[in-house]
Amino acid sequence: MKKMTGILVILDGLAGRPTDLNGATCLERAVTPALDRLAARGALGLMDPVAPGVRPGSDTSHLSIFGYDPQRVYTGRGAFEALGIGMDVRGGDVCFRANFATVEERDGELIVLDRRAGRLPDGKPFEEAINGIRLDDFGVEFFFRASTEHRGALVLRGPGLSPAVSETDPHAVGVPVSQAEGHEAGARRTAEIVNAFTRRAHEALRDHPLNRERARRGELPANAILLRGAAAMPHLRPVTDEYGIRGVCIAGGALYKGVARLAGLTVLDVPGATGDLKTDLRAKARAALSAREDSALIFVHIKGTDNAAHDGDAQAKRQFIERADREFFAPLLADLPWDAVHLCVSGDHTTPPAVGEHTADPVPVLFVGPAVRPDGSRAFGERAAGRGGLGRFAGRLVPQLLGYCDLGPKFGA
Numbered sequence: 001m002k003k004m005t006g007i008l009v010i011l012d013g014l015a016g017r018p019t020d021l022n023g024a025t026c027l028e029r030a031v032t033p034a035l036d037r038l039a040a041r042g043a044l045g046l047m048d049p050v051a052p053g054v055r056p057g058s059d060t061s062h063l064s065i066f067g068y069d070p071q072r073v074y075t076g077r078g079a080f081e082a083l084g085i086g087m088d089v090r091g092g093d094v095c096f097r098a099n100f101a102t103v104e105e106r107d108g109e110l111i112v113l114d115r116r117a118g119r120l121p122d123g124k125p126f127e128e129a130i131n132g133i134r135l136d137d138f139g140v141e142f143f144f145r146a147s148t149e150h151r152g153a154l155v156l157r158g159p160g161l162s163p164a165v166s167e168t169d170p171h172a173v174g175v176p177v178s179q180a181e182g183h184e185a186g187a188r189r190t191a192e193i194v195n196a197f198t199r200r201a202h203e204a205l206r207d208h209p210l211n212r213e214r215a216r217r218g219e220l221p222a223n224a225i226l227l228r229g230a231a232a233m234p235h236l237r238p239v240t241d242e243y244g245i246r247g248v249c250i251a252g253g254a255l256y257k258g259v260a261r262l263a264g265l266t267v268l269d270v271p272g273a274t275g276d277l278k279t280d281l282r283a284k285a286r287a288a289l290s291a292r293e294d295s296a297l298i299f300v301h302i303k304g305t306d307n308a309a310h311d312g313d314a315q316a317k318r319q320f321i322e323r324a325d326r327e328f329f330a331p332l333l334a335d336l337p338w339d340a341v342h343l344c345v346s347g348d349h350t351t352p353p354a355v356g357e358h359t360a361d362p363v364p365v366l367f368v369g370p371a372v373r374p375d376g377s378r379a380f381g382e383r384a385a386g387r388g389g390l391g392r393f394a395g396r397l398v399p400q401l402l403g404y405c406d407l408g409p410k411f412g413a
Helices: 033-041 058-065 078-084 123-129 185-206 210-215 238-242 256-262 281-291 302-309 314-335 380-384 397-404
Strands: 006-010 043-048 094-106 108-114 140-148 151-157 224-231 245-248 297-302 341-346 363-368 392-394
Touching: 006 140, 006 314, 006 397, 033 314, 033 341, 043 380, 058 256, 058 397, 078 094, 078 151, 078 256, 094 185, 094 397, 108 224, 123 140, 123 392, 123 397, 151 185, 151 224, 185 224, 245 256, 245 281, 256 297, 281 297, 281 314, 297 380, 302 314, 341 397, 363 380, 363 392, 363 397
Parallel strands: 006 297, 006 341, 043 392, 245 297
Antiparallel strands: 043 363, 094 108, 094 151, 094 224, 140 151, 341 363
16 A cells, blocks of 8 residues: 555645635635646535634634634633743643733823834844843743744743633723732632733733833834733643654644644744744745655645735735645645655635634635545535535545544544
8 A cells, every 4th residue: 555645734824714805715816726727627515613702712723623623722812822832831721822012101000002012023132121020939940932923921830820811912902901800719820820820921011122222213112011911831732642653734823833732743943934924934845845754744824815804905815725726736736756746725715805813614625646536526615515525524534534534543443
């Protein structure tokens, strides 16, 4: 039997609605000859990332895509973010997603002016100042690390901590930074620590030399940290153990690297894989082609589609899909040995630019490879997928992909 490799490509927030571009989605309007040729060789369907009618987060949808039940194993997003940027996360730790933000002091409150500090390009120069904060009076340690752009992660470590706390990000501007709250002893103590960290982080960042320099250039200061997604370390059986395989991840964003690490995949360092609209798609394609030699599962995450959709820019989303077709899928179409590869292309959720947020709509799925029964499709898009031979199903793309590769245990006698 020929050795098979499964390649899963997730275009984040790929799907849309007909309201995005005058009666068509961005994917349907995009000129995608490579994806359309793949569709003609394979089969299409629609996937509900978690379940019909459920509006998924990127974290819960990826858990479901990898074959886990997010209703059972999901503990929050913070742990994935921390793991994804290489932080040490242990049992008992509480992890948070972090945003650098811009605030203004008014009557003793911190008023949010921008939740992303003007989309700060790099938070790493602020790490030393933040990690210099002291929380010894609470008997806990903490670790902060910046990731891409305005994002980062915070890990609290110490006795009696609880992830059952509310977030400090108000998800709005012109309002105060929220006070973390908890309703049982461990959570109340954790909330008190979080609120102290928020105040002390602002004090450490307020007069930072880089913020003074940003002010001179007319840029917003990164003078606060907003926290959300409190989570304990989730316990998952790695996919690689379940199937007895080696897998790799090619991604720019911390969340996707974190989910992949918990699933047992090795995260590859791909220069230029930035997780934004400027990501080097050709570098990701080259990395995927190279990884096939010693990996049975290759997971590639491409974020730019979602970035454009959250910004409400339908044309930018369409243009990025077209660039992905030219710079990522065309090289794969040309160079993969199609007698030894199964490919799955999909999204993790729907983000219509007309809405600017995740919606509960299903997403299109494409499977192509020697074991896939072609269904006569001619183009890759939402409506074409609705007519496809795979029908409509929920999550579990990785198990389906590895099933086509004849990998994994048999269920039953």
